[in-house]
Amino acid sequence: MSHKNNPKKFALNMSAAQFTKFYILHLLHKRNSMISEHFKEEFSKLTGNWQPAPSTLLDTLHDMHEEGLLHRTEDYKSHEKKRQKVYWYRVTPKGEEEFEVLKKHYKMLFDEQIHILNKIMKEVYQ
Numbered sequence: 001m002s003h004k005n006n007p008k009k010f011a012l013n014m015s016a017a018q019f020t021k022f023y024i025l026h027l028l029h030k031r032n033s034m035i036s037e038h039f040k041e042e043f044s045k046l047t048g049n050w051q052p053a054p055s056t057l058l059d060t061l062h063d064m065h066e067e068g069l070l071h072r073t074e075d076y077k078s079h080e081k082k083r084q085k086v087y088w089y090r091v092t093p094k095g096e097e098e099f100e101v102l103k104k105h106y107k108m109l110f111d112e113q114i115h116i117l118n119k120i121m122k123e124v125y126q
Helices: 016-030 036-047 054-066 093-125
Strands: 070-076 085-091
Touching: 016 036, 016 054, 016 085, 016 093, 036 054, 036 085, 054 070, 054 085, 085 093
Parallel strands: none
Antiparallel strands: 070 085
16 A cells, blocks of 8 residues: 555545454454454444444455455354354464554554644644
8 A cells, every 4th residue: 555645535545445454453463253243343442433334344354364364264153052153253374464564554644644633623623
């Protein structure tokens, strides 16, 4: 991803899919394994009301699995109630490496946006 200004991406200069991938890796870095429902809950906790579109989340999880960033295991949502099959995701060593690269790359973008937002708050609201 280029750090050049993109007029279509003011906020963080990243797409929802890019942020979704980054945050999935972060969540799996903290927790051992998760299902798609867990990811949705965590995104809502972070933002208050935003979740990636279901297609974005599922496509991102699928792509990350295909890229070797995630390991996917079919299992049950609950072992007590063996009715609902789901995919459990875990980060792979390759995914851990990718997360470290993305953390460094996105830190610049996050710092830049914090600076811009602080300027706006100071200029407009004070």
